[in-house]
Amino acid sequence: MPESSAGTLTAPEKPAKQKPGGTLYRGREGMWSWVLHRITGVAIFFFLLVHILDTALVRVSPEAYNAVIGTYQTPIMGLGEVALVGAIVFHALNGLRIILVDFWTWATRHQKVLFWIVIALWVVTMLAFTPRHLINVFSH
Amino acid sequence: MTTIEAPRTPVRPAPKRGVNLEKWGWIYMRVSGVVLIVLIFTHLFVNLMLGDGVKAIDFGFVGGKWADPFWQWWDVAMLWLALIHGANGMRTIVNDYTKPGTAQKLLKLALFLAAAVLIVLGTLVVFTFDPCPAGAPADLLPSFCAA
C-alpha cells in the first residue's frame, strides 16, 4: 500500500478524466460493501416502521391483524420477504465485517477477503432460507 | 486549485471535557449490531422457518408467543435496539447528504419523532396485549382462551 505522507491533497480545478478504479477504494470491494450496507440499512429501517404499525393491529382486533398479516402470505409479498431477509443477512454479516475491520488490524488489512467471505456466507444462508420459505408461501 | 483536507484532519476536535456523544453513538452502533444479530435472526427463524413459516402467523400465533414473558422481553429488546440503531444510522446519512440548516434539523426531528413514537407504541402493544379480547370469535383466538 503506498504510504502518502502529504498532509493535504490538491485537486486540479478541472479534474482529468478518471478511470473508475483508479483509486484503491473507488469501484472496489470497499466501496460496494459501503453502498450495499447503506441501502440495506435504509430499507430495513423503513420496513421496521411499517412492521411495528402492522403488529400494533393486535390491539385493534384479531380480524384487523389477520387481514394485514394475510397480505404477508401472498406470493408477491413472499418474494418481497426473500429480498428483506437478503438485505438483513447482508447488513448483519457486513456489519460484523465493519466491526472486525475497526478493531483488529489483521481484518483491516484483509478487508477485501472479508468482503468475499461475507458474500459467501450470504449465499449459503440464502440457499438455506429461500427454498423452504418459498415452499411455505407457494404451497398449502 | 481546490485544497482537499487530509482524511484525518479533525473538523471539530472532540470536546476535551464531558461526554463525547458521537463516540458513544459509534460504540452503540457496534454493540447493538452484535446483539441484534441474535435477536433478529432468531425472530426470523422462529417466524419464517419453523412449522409452516409465514403461513402460520395470525392473531392466535402472536397470542401464543406473547403469553410467555420470554418472547415479550425478546421483542421489546429488539424493538428498542433496532429502532435506535436504525434512526441513528439514518442520522448519519442525513448528515452526509444535507448541509446544516432548517431542512437538516427537520429531517432529524422527523427521525427522532418516528423512533420515539414507535418505541412507545410498540412497548405498549407488547405489555397491554389481550390475547382473549371479549366478544371476538373463538376460532381466531389462541387455544388457551377457551379454558
Ligand code: HEM
Ligand atoms: C418477513 C419477516 C418478518 C415477519 C413475518 C415478522 C413477523 C412478526 C410477528 C408475527 C410479530 C409478533 C410477535 C412475535 O412473533 O414475536 C413480530 C413482531 C416484531 N418484529 Fe417482526 N417479522 C419479520 C421481520 C422483522 C424484522 C426484519 C425485524 C427487525 C428489524 C422485526 C422486528 C420486530 C419487532 C421489533 C417486533 C415487536 C413489535 C412490537 O413491539 O409491537 N421483524 N414480527
Ligand code: HEM
Ligand atoms: C442485524 C444486525 C445488525 C448489525 C450487525 C448492524 C451493524 C451496523 C454497523 C456496524 C453499522 C455501521 C455504523 C458506522 O459505520 O458507524 C450500521 C449502520 C447502519 N445500520 Fe445496522 N446493523 C444491524 C441491524 C440494523 C437494522 C435492524 C437496521 C434498521 C432498522 C439498521 C440500519 C442501519 C443504518 C440505517 C445504518 C447507517 C448506514 C450508513 O451510515 O451508511 N441496521 N449497522
